[in-house]
Amino acid sequence: MSCSQFHISEFKTQNGSSIDVQLTYETYGVLSENHDNAILVLTSYAAQHDDAQALFAASEIVDLSDHFIIVINMFCNGMSSSPSNTMPPYDGPRFPSMTVKDNVSCQHRLVTECFGIDRLRLVMGFSMGALQTFEWGSSYPKMVDAILPICGAARVSPHNYLFIDGAKAALLADPVFANGDYDREPTVGLHAFARVYAGWVFSQTFFREHSYREMGMSSIEDVVKFMQDYFMRRDTNDLVAMLWTWQHADISQNDQFNGDFEAALRSISARAIVMPGDTDLYFTVADSEIEVKHMPNAELRPIHSTLGHIAGSGLDPIGKTAIDKAIADLLS
Numbered sequence: 311m312s313c314s315q316f317h318i319s320e321f322k323t324q325n326g327s328s329i330d331v332q333l334t335y336e337t338y339g340v341l342s343e344n345h346d347n348a349i350l351v352l353t354s355y356a357a358q359h360d361d362a363q364a365l366f367a368a369s370e371i372v373d374l375s376d377h378f379i380i381v382i383n384m385f386c387n388g389m390s391s392s393p394s395n396t397m398p399p400y401d402g403p404r405f406p407s408m409t410v411k412d413n414v415s416c417q418h419r420l421v422t423e424c425f426g427i428d429r430l431r432l433v434m435g436f437s438m439g440a441l442q443t444f445e446w447g448s449s450y451p452k453m454v455d456a457i458l459p460i461c462g463a464a465r466v467s468p469h470n471y472l473f474i475d476g477a478k479a480a481l482l483a484d485p486v487f488a489n490g491d492y493d494r495e496p497t498v499g500l501h502a503f504a505r506v507y508a509g510w511v512f513s514q515t516f517f518r519e520h521s522y523r524e525m526g527m528s529s530i531e532d533v534v535k536f537m538q539d540y541f542m543r544r545d546t547n548d549l550v551a552m553l554w555t556w557q558h559a560d561i562s563q564n565d566q567f568n569g570d571f572e573a574a575l576r577s578i579s580a581r582a583i584v585m586p587g588d589t590d591l592y593f594t595v596a597d598s599e600i601e602v603k604h605m606p607n608a609e610l611r612p613i614h615s616t617l618g619h620i621a622g623s624g625l626d627p628i629g630k631t632a633i634d635k636a637i638a639d640l641l642s
Contacts, residue, residue, distance in 0.1 A: 315333065339376070349366070350446070351439070352442040364624030372635075465560040466559045480503045
């Protein structure tokens with residue numbers, strides 16, 4: 311296992327900025343002599359590579375010890391190039407807006423140039439990792455055998471966009487934020503942001519049945535604090551920048567498809583198991599049904615869990631079992 315960085319000079323973003331960037335990644339296992347045992351795992355919102363380990367942890371269903379797993383940190387998560395770790399003139403709120411396609415374009419260079427890999431057995435990810443997974447399937451169909459997008463989408467829905475806007479508004483309302491040029495973390499805004507987020511990341515059933523007690527929490531306020539502690543690990547400008555990436559996710563918004571979403575979905579030739587959570591308030595089963603209808607080799611396989619969006623994180627036992635089964639099926 312090793313953690314490394316991949317540098318790209320003068321990367322041209324979709325929005326026209328030119329910037330030197332670096333991707334931080336971690337690998338597990340050994341790359342085979344024929345470079346044919348690689349799995350790519352992509353990170354979710356506010357998560358870093360160590361948070362993603364739950365997705366591929368060994369179980370009775372799946373053991374990936376004979377595979378070479380690459381976990382790449384997305385831009386703006388504090389490990390890869392981000393507002394918090396970039397020098398002027400691109401520091402803080404001046405960091406360029408990075409699309410999902412920007413992330414995947416750089417990830418492709420890392421995988422091919424660092425490791426000489428021209429074929430991936432599987433690309434997978436949860437939440438924002440799923441957004442990147444769809445992009446991989448569409449942008450590099452000849453390179454990917456299978457994709458596993460978990461609790462995500464190929465295009466963010468208007469309702470999901472509005473949820474993100476509402477949570478972000480709570481954060482930006484803190485005067486300490488100062489349009490991103492703050493001299494201390496805007497704690498009041500972060501706490502408000504986490505409170506809004508807590509009401510969406512879990513399901514109505516989760517709260518109605520007091521399922522948080524099974525996670526060691528005794529009240530709704532404990533759930534809020536759980537989310538506050540999670541987000542306080544991160545720099546605020548990083549959180550805002552990742553929200554922009556999330557809100558603008560759409561595999562058809564590029565020169566290849568020019569907004570033709572159905573054509574972009576049809577381009578995903580890899581075998582796919584699309585896994586929405588049936589109580590997820592962000593990425594719904596209905597949206598996934600539309601996507602799968604236009605994908606030539608896809609199966610819709612919802613996760614049946616009361617935990618809402620968290621069901622796909624690898625931390626929910628029900629969700630983890632379903633994910634492990636999907637991994638095993640895609641690799642068989």
